Amino acid sequence: MGCFQCIRERCKHRRGRGSAPMPSSSTTHLYSPTSKDGTSISEDSAAVKPVTATSKSSGSVSSQKSIPELYEERGAHNLRVFELKEIRDATNDFSRLLKIGEGGFGGVYKGSIKPPDGKGDNTIVAIKKLNPQGFQGHKQWLAEVQFLGVVEHPNLVKLIGYCATDGERGDHRMLVYEFMPNKSLDDHLFNRAYPSLPWNIRLQIALGAAEGVTYLHEKMEVQIIYRDFKASNILLDEEFRPKLSDFGLAREGPSEGHTHVTTAVMGTYGYAAPDYVETGHLTAKSDVWSFGVVLYEILTGRRSMERNRPRNQQRLLDWVKQFPADSERFSMIMDPRLENKYSLKAAREIAVLANTCLSKLARERPSMSEVVHSLKQAMQYEELDGQVEPMEETSADHLELDNKTEQESASARRRMLHLAKLGENANVIARRRFLLMKAANQT
């Protein structure tokens, strides 16, 4: 799903004077904040250009530390700075066989990096390579480094390091993350090539993602608004635990005494809060709206926007209104791929929670810690007594799962692991086939 508007203008941090290169011959590092006027200083031309020129924020004056300042204090020491050669070696020179995804930022490759001292086992990583022709540029790269360099939570993806080099043959910006072997929630909910997620794993993913956002909103010394909460940014680890990725759009929340940050509107169609889109007023409650959208995606297995459906079903939030949580018809929205194995009570409670997250007035939406609380309550219903009355889909269309032991999340996880492996193999085969066809065409 595409991001919208002003992508090139992304990440105008209020005080963001972020960058920090300590240039070696070819590698650009990140710099310390040097000015209070919101301008970043770069030490060489390769380095970081201004992160923020001016601020339109309603809450721009504050004594609290900014993310770039916090980054200088701790993030800068935690991240490893890679030479381009190390990245090339790690990815077999960006081999297509190692390409695992492509987003607005650029290609994502699986890689294997050597430990810094050269001793011990290699680490498997995911490497994002900024596409110089892409919409999302250096500012987003920098925001990602600074935010992920500062945060630390089990439900946020770990940034291992970065590579930034400028040379005659072009500039390079790369990000090196811990590898998340089970793709994204988006893949598992919407891509039929992947196994459907069992109910209890869906709930655990929702809860973990909510805890990640709660940390950003409520547990940091600076509030962070994530601004790009969506299923494709929820990555899944080997145990299907969720980790939020992509902090290129994140920004600091309003400073004390201010209700919102005024900013250019950025995010993803179908997930951004309408009040934010209309006014440009960004608050943590904008993330809460997006969370409500994802809750409905988890319940229904449908994307927030699906243009290939009948007109009255294309917009998920409009469609689900016809099946209120307290009505008999409610179960008609449930994902047929769940094959009735969900708790009807829990599903109703989650739909009610989603509705509050989707309140028109931002102030009526719950905080993320309230969302966490409600999700935990809904998760207490363990009986898988759901009903599905398929609309135009039948469960027979979907992958068959061994369901004997599905009620236990541990065994469901084992099954998922196996199926995910099969999916990965299929992907590799598909990629190989693509390369072979290309080679055949060239000869």
Ligand SMILES: Nc1ncnc2c1ncn2[C@@H]1O[C@H](COP(=O)(O)OP(=O)(O)OP(=O)(O)O)[C@@H](O)[C@H]1O
């Ligand atoms: N740390 C990671 N480990 C494993 N795979 C990853 C990792 N980061 C990204 N990927 C893979 O790369 C894909 C593309 O990710 P990316 O964030 O670039 O794009 P997106 O989320 O699909 O779109 P957008 O640009 O709108 O965020 C992901 O769906 C995932 O499959």
Ligand SMILES: [Mg+2]
């Ligand atoms: Mg993403």
